[in-house]
Amino acid sequence: MARENKSRYALLGILSFHPMSGYDLKKQIEQTTNHFWHEDFAQIYPILKQLEAEGLTTSTVEKQEGRPERHIYALTEKGWGALRNWIAKPVSSQVRRNELLLKLFFADHVPVAVSIEHVQQFREFQLVLQEAFQRLKDSITQQHPVSKQSTYWLLTVNYGACVSQALINWCDDTLAQLGQLDDTTT
Amino acid sequence: MARENKSRYALLGILSFHPMSGYDLKKQIEQTTNHFWHEDFAQIYPILKQLEAEGLTTSTVEKQEGRPERHIYALTEKGWGALRNWIAKPVSSQVRRNELLLKLFFADHVPVAVSIEHVQQFREFQLVLQEAFQRLKDSITQQHPVSKQSTYWLLTVNYGACVSQALINWCDDTLAQLGQLDDTTT
DNA sequence: CGTGTCATGTAATCAGTTACATGATTCA
């Protein structure tokens, strides 16, 4: 089974909203899917060329004064088909790798204070995320009319908010447990 | 800043419990850290060679009849140092990529039923995980004496259980919302 | 007689990150 490159579908998906350049794609991705998906220029530009070569997109050149040209990409019918087709396919299970848990799993070899620090850091980070999710929710509901698109978008934000809330609870529980461990016991 | 290979620390960490072969490492990882970390033979064997070349492990050969030799790796003092050092370092933030959310984000382009199916599948999967976590918890508490090691281990399992419970809640909430969308509205 | 386990590995490929390169404009 060939590995399907998912980055290409991320790009096709964003292009489905409206035609834009690689530079715009990066910005759009940062503003919308950043909490669960991101792409780098070093992948975006080559993939865009590839998509065009495969007939999934077409491109036009916009000339500007004193600025580099903008290459505007738009979906073709074939591109739309590929996107819809991918969306409908079952989600392939993804790799979970969690460095915090890996360190905790081996935490026996270091003072408890180290793990407490890691978990506290992690908790801080989740709080920052919570705020970011709240701001994103607000901006979606304010700037966008109630539509299917905004509903789906909010669902992805809820996912993040839900998980980070659960993780904060886990942190509190964990910190309480770690507080009861001390370095003298086995 | 050079990327630090985390796989090597996973291997060093497992070896910290007791010396073993690459084959054993794979099995151990599957039995203990599987829900948040896994490694493949194609990475394990080359990394073991590398670790030995760097003096973090030593290896001895166990001959067997009618079976290939077993190469048993053990941590050196330097290996212990590298492991402890890594554990104490701050956790580097990790990439989040979530294909389900990516599909959901673009779900506007397909019938609502598609998304409902995806979310239901995901919910089923979380239920399976919940059961697996429960079994793992039971086996840890039954087979291992109460120790710091088992406490840390249980913390990692709690993490998974906690997140998957939150995700089940998110699924329920999401399914309710998707049920109210229909394909005629914008 | 086929599947699974034990036990090691290599080769090829794909994905992702970092660093490098260019060059104008705007803003503090």
Next chain:
DNA sequence: TGAATCATGTAACTGATTACATGACACG
């Protein structure tokens, strides 16, 4: 004057997955 933004890209490297290769034994 220096940093940030606009806008494109390439090269090198590291990480991870898949497929391939070998060969004996045990179990049903």
